Amino acid sequence: MRDVAIVAAGMTPFGELWHHSLRDLFVEAALEALRAARVDTVDSIYVGNMAGGQFVGQEHLGPLMADHLGMRGVPSTRVESACASGGVALRSAFFEVASGLSDLVLAVGVEKMNDGGDVTGVLATAADQELEAYHGITFPGLYAMIARAHMAAHGTTLEDLAAVSVKNHGHGALNPKAQFQNRVTLEQVMASAPVAEPLRLLHCSPVSDGAAAVLLCPLARAREFTDRPVKIRASAMATSSMALADRHDPSMLDAVTLAGARAYQMAGLGPADIDVAEVHDCFSIAEICALEALCFVDTGKGGAAARTGETALGGRLPVNTSGGLKAKGHPVGATGIAQAIEIVEQLRGEAGDRQVADAAIGLTQNMGGSGGSAVVHIFERV
Amino acid sequence: MRDVAIVAAGMTPFGELWHHSLRDLFVEAALEALRAARVDTVDSIYVGNMAGGQFVGQEHLGPLMADHLGMRGVPSTRVESACASGGVALRSAFFEVASGLSDLVLAVGVEKMNDGGDVTGVLATAADQELEAYHGITFPGLYAMIARAHMAAHGTTLEDLAAVSVKNHGHGALNPKAQFQNRVTLEQVMASAPVAEPLRLLHCSPVSDGAAAVLLCPLARAREFTDRPVKIRASAMATSSMALADRHDPSMLDAVTLAGARAYQMAGLGPADIDVAEVHDCFSIAEICALEALCFVDTGKGGAAARTGETALGGRLPVNTSGGLKAKGHPVGATGIAQAIEIVEQLRGEAGDRQVADAAIGLTQNMGGSGGSAVVHIFERV
Numbered sequence: 001m002r003d004v005a006i007v008a009a010g011m012t013p014f015g016e017l018w019h020h021s022l023r024d025l026f027v028e029a030a031l032e033a034l035r036a037a038r039v040d041t042v043d044s045i046y047v048g049n050m051a052g053g054q055f056v057g058q059e060h061l062g063p064l065m066a067d068h069l070g071m072r073g074v075p076s077t078r079v080e081s082a083c084a085s086g087g088v089a090l091r092s093a094f095f096e097v098a099s100g101l102s103d104l105v106l107a108v109g110v111e112k113m114n115d116g117g118d119v120t121g122v123l124a125t126a127a128d129q130e131l132e133a134y135h136g137i138t139f140p141g142l143y144a145m146i147a148r149a150h151m152a153a154h155g156t157t158l159e160d161l162a163a164v165s166v167k168n169h170g171h172g173a174l175n176p177k178a179q180f181q182n183r184v185t186l187e188q189v190m191a192s193a194p195v196a197e198p199l200r201l202l203h204c205s206p207v208s209d210g211a212a213a214v215l216l217c218p219l220a221r222a223r224e225f226t227d228r229p230v231k232i233r234a235s236a237m238a239t240s241s242m243a244l245a246d247r248h249d250p251s252m253l254d255a256v257t258l259a260g261a262r263a264y265q266m267a268g269l270g271p272a273d274i275d276v277a278e279v280h281d282c283f284s285i286a287e288i289c290a291l292e293a294l295c296f297v298d299t300g301k302g303g304a305a306a307r308t309g310e311t312a313l314g315g316r317l318p319v320n321t322s323g324g325l326k327a328k329g330h331p332v333g334a335t336g337i338a339q340a341i342e343i344v345e346q347l348r349g350e351a352g353d354r355q356v357a358d359a360a361i362g363l364t365q366n367m368g369g370s371g372g373s374a375v376v377h378i379f380e381r382v
Numbered sequence: 383m384r385d386v387a388i389v390a391a392g393m394t395p396f397g398e399l400w401h402h403s404l405r406d407l408f409v410e411a412a413l414e415a416l417r418a419a420r421v422d423t424v425d426s427i428y429v430g431n432m433a434g435g436q437f438v439g440q441e442h443l444g445p446l447m448a449d450h451l452g453m454r455g456v457p458s459t460r461v462e463s464a465c466a467s468g469g470v471a472l473r474s475a476f477f478e479v480a481s482g483l484s485d486l487v488l489a490v491g492v493e494k495m496n497d498g499g500d501v502t503g504v505l506a507t508a509a510d511q512e513l514e515a516y517h518g519i520t521f522p523g524l525y526a527m528i529a530r531a532h533m534a535a536h537g538t539t540l541e542d543l544a545a546v547s548v549k550n551h552g553h554g555a556l557n558p559k560a561q562f563q564n565r566v567t568l569e570q571v572m573a574s575a576p577v578a579e580p581l582r583l584l585h586c587s588p589v590s591d592g593a594a595a596v597l598l599c600p601l602a603r604a605r606e607f608t609d610r611p612v613k614i615r616a617s618a619m620a621t622s623s624m625a626l627a628d629r630h631d632p633s634m635l636d637a638v639t640l641a642g643a644r645a646y647q648m649a650g651l652g653p654a655d656i657d658v659a660e661v662h663d664c665f666s667i668a669e670i671c672a673l674e675a676l677c678f679v680d681t682g683k684g685g686a687a688a689r690t691g692e693t694a695l696g697g698r699l700p701v702n703t704s705g706g707l708k709a710k711g712h713p714v715g716a717t718g719i720a721q722a723i724e725i726v727e728q729l730r731g732e733a734g735d736r737q738v739a740d741a742a743i744g745l746t747q748n749m750g751g752s753g754g755s756a757v758v759h760i761f762e763r764v
Contacts (some may be wrong), residue, residue, distance in 0.1 A: 001482040021512070053436045053507045055514060060464040060508040063621035063637070063754035067628075073640055075619035076755070077470045078462045082442040088459045092474060099481035100383040124440040125435045130403070133439060237426075237457035237753075239445035246449075255445070258455055372445035373458070 003219035004097045005229040005382070007231035008037035009341045014210035014329030015179040022056050023068045023110040029334075030108050031071050035347030037225040039214050043102035045069075045076035048089030048109035049333035052078075054125065055116035065108070082126035083282060085109060086212065086336025087237075087366030093216045094235045096272035109334035110211035114211035119207050123332070126369040128242040140204060140283070142244055142370040147285035147307040148203045150251035151198070152296035153300065156288065158198055158304030162189035164284035165202050165326055171313060172323025174338040174353040179208055181328030209330035214344070219382070227350040233269065233361075234378040236262035242372040253286075255374035256293035256365060263363070263376040264295075273294040274378075275359040276346045277317060278339035281324040287311075290365050291319065294376070313354060321346065321354045322343055336375060347381040385601035386479045387611040387764070390419035391723045396592035396711030397561040404494040405439050405450045411593035411716075412451050412490050419597050419607040426485035427451075427458035430471030430491035434460075436507065437498035447490070457678035464508035465664060467491060468594065468718025469619075469748030469757030475598045476617045485599050491716035492593035505714070508751040511625040522586060522665070524626055524752040526578035529667035532633035533580070533669060534684065538670065540580055542572035542685030546666035547584050547708055549688045556707025556728075556735040561590055561711030585666040590711035590733070594719035596726070601764070610730040615651065615743075616760040617652050618644035624754040635668075637756035638675035638747060644675075645745070645758040653677040657741040658728045659699060660721035662749040663706040669693075672747050673701065695736065703728065703736045718748035718757060729763040 009033025012025050020028070026047070034040065045066055053059040062076035081088045086109030093107035100269055113119055120140075124133040127142065150156045166186055172178035184202055190204040203282035215225070222229035238258035244250050264270055279294070281287035288302035296317055305311045320336060322328045322342035325335060343362035344349045359381070366375045392414025394407050402410070408429070416422065427448055435441040445460035463470045468491030477490035495501055502522075506515040509524065523760035532538045548568055554560035566584055574584040597607070604611035621638035626632050646652055653676060661676070670684035678699055679687055687693045693701035704710045704724035707717060725744035727733045741763070748757045 022510075051435055051441055053433055053504075054441075056511065057507050058511040059433055059436075059462060060624065060751050060754060062463050062470075063750065064510060064624045066621045067623050067754075071621075072623055073636070076621050077474070077619070079474075080460045080462060081442060081444050088444075092459070092461075092477075095474075095477045095481050095483065098483065099477050101477065102478065122435075125439050128446060129438065129440040130405075237459070238455055239453075239458050240449045241449050241454055242442065242446045254455070313637055368445065369442050372442060379470075 002033045002100055003093050004216055004232045005219040005222040006214045006344050007217055007222050007225040007229050008215040009344050011177055011338060011341050012210050013177045014208045014331060016114050017209040022052060022058060025209060025211035026065045026110045027068050029213040030106060033213040033215045039104060039113050041071055042074060042104040042106045044096055044105045044138055045074060046089040046107045047078040048085035048336060049078055050080055050082050050085045050111060054122045056112050063273045081373045082368035083332040084368035084373050084375050085333040085365045090125055090337060090340055090377060091235045091237060091375055096234055097216050097218060099331055103221060105216045105335060106213060108211060108213040109337035111331035111333040112209050113207045113267060113331060114209050131243040140196040140199055142286055143283040144199045145244060146250050147198050150285060153251055156303035158190060160307050161203055161284045162186050163306040164281060164287045165189045167312050168281060168320050168326040170325040171321050171354060172244060172327025175323045175328055178323040178327050179206055180327045187268045199283055199348045202220045205282045205325035205330035208331040210329060210331035210334045212334045212341055214337055221336060229382055230344045230347050231380045231382045232377060233380045234263040234266035237375045239373050240371055241318040242369060244370050251289060253293040253371040255371050256290055256367060259374040259376040260294040263378050264291045267378040269378060271300055273361050275361050276321060276356045277319050277363040278322060278342050279319055279365045281320055281326050282330060294365060321356060339364040339366055343379050383480045384482055386476050386598055387604040387615045388596045388602040388726050389604050389607040389611050390415045390597040391726050393559055393594040393720060393723050394592050395559045396713060398496050399591040400612035404434060404440060404492060407591060407593035408447045408490055408492045409450050411595040412488060415595040415597045421486060423453055424456060424486040424488045425477055426487045427456055428471040428474045428489045429462055430467035430718060432462055432464050432467045432493060433504050436504045438494050438624055463755045464750035465714040466718055466748045466750035466755050466757050467715040472719060472722055472759060473617045473619060473757055479598050479600060485603060487598045488595060489719060490593060490595040491719035492652045493715040494591050495589045495713060496591050513625040522578040522581055525665040525667055527626060528632050529580050530739045532667060535633055538685035541621050542689050543585055544568050545688035546572045546663060546669045549694050550663060550702050550706040550708040553703050553736060554709025556704045557710055558670055560598040560705040560709050561588055569719045573652045581665055587664045587707035587712035590713040590715035592711060592716045594723055596719055596722055600654045611764055612726045612729050613764045614759060614760045615762045616645040616648035618648060619757045621755050622753055624751060627753050633671060635671045635675040635753040638672055638749060641756040641758040642676040645760050649760040651760060655743050656745045657743050658700050658703060658738045659745040660724050661701055661705060661747045663702055663708050664712060676747060700738050702737060721746040721748055722759060725761050729761055
């Protein structure tokens with residue numbers, strides 16, 4: 001297996017992009033990555049997208065996007081794992097380069113959610129249709145139950161949950177591509193409209209449009225395309241039950257724990273080696289659970305991390321310096337790639353006001369549904 | 383890159399399976415493959431599925447299917463390329479084994495179409511939404527235009543088209559898992575109900591439910607699991623424009639031509655080396671165009687192949703011995719894997735009444751939409 005590097009990245013702003021279609025978003029992000037690497041074609045493309053068929057009536061995104069990018073003929077495949085679709089696109093590209101079959105592979109995540117009708121209903125198709133969605137549960141409801149379980153088991157407070165949103169909006173205010181670049185106060189989060197108790201509006205990531213792209217190649221060739229390659233030290237995936245009711249403890253993200261352990265093993269690293277991380281904060285409780293599953297804090301101690309400043313810029317382990325899904329936005333298929341881009345920028349020292357000093361090792365954790373699937377990548381400055 | 387083999391296969395009957403859900407179908411096919419190899423877990427799973435979200439309200443099939451198969455935790459990813467979703471699932475599994483990261487990988491294609499409402503409308507999301515589907519075109523319409531173009535350019539006749547259906551129903555009559563096991567006459571095909579002129583009902587593959595699974599491992603380990611491994615000599619993919627109007631000649635399947643050329647190059651083989659082939663006959667004209675694109679016959683000469691018996695069992699190159707999509711059925715996400723299974727059975731000498739004598743090399747060609755994507759695999763008896 002060959003070592004693999006990311007050599008270029010591109011990303012649209014995230015937000016309500018009414019004047020950009022699904023294909024426009026894809027092309028904008030992909031072209032930015034290709035221009036950065038000064039290449040005009042690739043060997044293969046992976047498109048991470050959750051629900052183009054349901055949102056905008058478009059499946060079969062592989063060839064459509066290759067064509068609109070000016071690369072008719074190039075192999076191009078769509079991969080899907082709900083909100084972890086971007087993560088699996090990156091992982092598929094990694095395999096193709098690692099195998100030796102291809103050298104230059106583009107991984108692009110894209111989602112156009114604002115043109116969809118029943119966005120909450122479409123997202124619910126990432127839950128178990130027969131055991132959950134059919135009966136009316138939505139993702140705010142599922143994560144509310146996770147939050148309740150965590151509060152009951154570990155004494156996590158509403159203030160702990162709100163502190164995650166305050167931190168991530170603070171980071172997002174420093175990110176010119178974030179959907180929300182406004183800071184919020186603890187009081188504003190606590191007083192925002194109830195969505196599914198205990199979760200309020202400002203605990204929830206928004207409905208977003210956007211795309212993000214990274215270009216991969218063998219590490220041995222990386223310096224043909226950039227002076228600052230980032231090595232992929234590990235790519236790991238795991239699954240859990242889709243239905244929350246089938247989990248032994250709804251506040252434990254087993255798929256994240258397993259994917260994290262596999263990634264640490266593959267990289268020969270542990271949680272203490274990570275300098276900066278992007279985790280999947282679709283709801284504020286998700287960041288808390290992810291920190292525990294990735295062993296950044298002990299089980300039950302995730303609630304304190306944001307409140308004490310431990311995971312803020314300047315803290316022991318800055319988490320979601322991009323603003324996270326909460327503030328940067330969450331075009332579901334794009335999120336996994338956007339997370340990787342934030343880490344690439346941090347490891348290259350290109351993160352501007354969000355820069356973590358001397359970041360050498362970074363981690364991303366991307367998750368589908370209520371944690372049915374999880375993808376963890378570890379990256380290294382080389 | 384390591385050599386890769388298929389060591390086991392499983393497949394449900396194809397048809398209108400009202401008493402089987404999407405997950406039932408997946409599990410039945412996957413378990414048959416696992417039992418044949420006498421293994422109870424794998425390193426990774428790929429699920430080929432076109433439109434679970436639209437047909438039955440279920441995206442995120444990776445973890446759902448792993449869980450229902452009793453493999454909670456195992457990495458499991460859904461891949462999609464419309465009707466070539468099965469082919470890309472096989473290709474993704476091939477990469478993961480070839481890369482050295484995983485040893486045992488399961489590739490399963492599955493589709494549940496009969497529970498869907500507007501099946502024709504859902505399938506149309508595999509066409510270009512903005513340039514084609516939005517304006518009302520459906521796949522019978524698109525392939526009818528391909529047929530018209532082929533007839534105009536090459537003098538292909540209605541009898542040529544009908545002969546493909548007659549041949550494939552003849553083969554399907556020998557396949558106990560085929561949706562249609564009845565023979566049809568040229569007269570019956572010619573007199574069947576018009577769907578989109580010149581295509582009539584008996585030129586069209588049916589709406590089907592079904593699943594098909596293959597288990598892959600490194601060739602070096604294959605004999606731990608079977609006495610009759612089948613080596614994957616080549617795995618190739620290509621794309622073309624999604625919109626038919628963007629093609630230089632609608633009767634030329636450029637993506638198939640390109641994927642075929644890449645597969646022949648990867649295998650170090652040519653069309654004359656192929657003993658048996660399964661091609662994507664979603665409509666009878668598609669088989670004719672595929673034979674030409676894969677260089678089995680000269681351009682424009684595909685129309686005569688079925689009529690003269692060249693591609694029937696006992697002919698020079700038997701094509702679609704399974705019955706093809708026309709008679710075996712076409713649960714869109716499952717088709718690419720089912721094609722591979724027919725070739726595996728042929729190369730193992732297990733095809734019963736459909737056996738091609740001394741078949742050593744076989745090829746599959748799977749296609750998305752009107753040919754926007756194409757996947758070609760070449761297999762060898764070892």
